[in-house]
Amino acid sequence: MASEVLIDLLNTVVMGILLGGLYALIALGLSLVFGVMKMINVAHGDLILLGTYFAYGMMTHLGVDPILSLIAGIPLLFVIGFGIQKYLMSRAMGRSMEAPLLIAFGISLMLQNLQQILWTPMSKGLTTSYALESFGLGGINLPLAYLFDFIAAVIVMFLLSQFLNRTYLGKAITGAAQDRTAAQLMGINTGRVYAFAFAISMATAAFAGVFLGLTFPFTPQSGTSFLIIAFGVVIVGGLGSMIGTFLGGIVLGVAQTLGGYFLGPTSQMLVVYCLVLLVLALRPQGLFGR
């Protein structure tokens, strides 16, 4: 009996860790844009959802597998992100703190409404044959989609960190994040670099969107809750470090599954929100921040 409870608990924690990978993936783009441009993109959740709905459209109309549809989805969101930064955000950035925030808020409202028109307010899901499967591992049983989430998160984070450390553009992005003026003096076109940073953030959003759709059902309104999860991860993990984002995701994931285990599935998100507010109150720089 006791061992059964233990296995149940272990199952819950492992699920939380795997889910944390997905949360880190959601937060990655937000964290990147914040780190580079000191700007919170409140439309991030809705742009992730755009990726989810794109995959959904590809799946239902063309019969393309959601993960395969990323081949088209990533470039699409990349271009959208580039455009948003180049034509909308860049004009507002120097002006005041709230201008980019309000523009992002406007974009978020437009996307929500657009998705509602295109796909109806009904709850949808990326149901594929493998999304519903589960696999056993030493007595515990886990949904396969969660494992995919985790693997995808690790791959994307590895690629992103390699990109930021090894390529010229990546180094330019890091440089502009550290000191814009100094980067400009070194001959870096920061406006362009910002646009690429936003575009890359959107590429990770496309990833996050597909795996999110494989894991959870979604509605046009889900964007706000994804944004809050992403921000929660960034808050809990502390800003600026990719490892922090990863650990923050795992903390939130475990908090959610444990909350669901002890208090029932309806209150699991409440646990997450309370944790975020608690961390804000006690340690505003984040659990793993400097």
Added chain:
Amino acid sequence: MIVIIVMLAAFPKLGVPDAWILYILLFFVYLAMANMWNLLCGYSGLISLCQPAFIGIAGYTLVLLVWVGVPFYVAIIAGGIVAGAFAVLISIPVFRLRGIYFAIGTLVVPEALRILFLLWRPVGGKLHGGGAGYMLRGMSGVSVAHYYWMACIVGIGSFFLMRLILRSKLGLGLAAIRENDRSAASSGLNVFRLKLYSFVISGFVTGIAGAVFYLYQGYIEPGAAFTIQWTMIPILATVIGGISTEEGPIIGTVVVVFLDFLLARYAGISMFIQGAILVGIMLLAPQGIMEIGKQIRTYFSWLR
């Protein structure tokens, strides 16, 4: 000015159509909310996205108090007080954050409340579907005119409150903080306390406006009480009219209510249009209509 106020107050007695009365009622409720958001964002540098929390909390206080038999005018004030107290409570976590962090920290609050109220039902039996949805009871003796006058008082009151605040020591302090918070702090201003005052005042008045709205609506449920729509309306009104100006929210609210009226027929795309307007205004005229007016006046000043 006084003539306009008296005229507006007399509208229900003059046999003005009910539909008009309702739009003017909405105007005053939105005006109070916009003024209070302007106080936070335009004058205190606090980008608050938790206005729905104040509105929903005050709405629930109103409905619950009326439910247990408290007169509604007491319940409205109580709603404002509870919302103000709630502002004090959430200031503990969110006031540690600055700027953009503050904005997102406050965004979490209404979401958490929405889930809380979906789970928890303070009084009465279980409702089908679960969660706390309530009808307002025992309001049969009160006419639309009463709601309307209350909205008038709240809306006009909020405007004069803004004037009062901005000309008081608090307003001067806030102006100093907005220009440069370090130099304000070093000249002996308690930055934290001044910002807290404006946050609590904003919570209180926004709460009262929310309570009046739910008095008129007669029904409250968590999904609608803590919706992002309540964040959008004050932002839109303030930004369209002109942020950090006293008259801006009035003009902006007129535009927002007029949009409400125009878009009522196209409810499906109204949010898209409002979002597009917000982006457009921020790009083309970030200081809102007030600024455009000023520019036109400057342009034609050679005529004089």
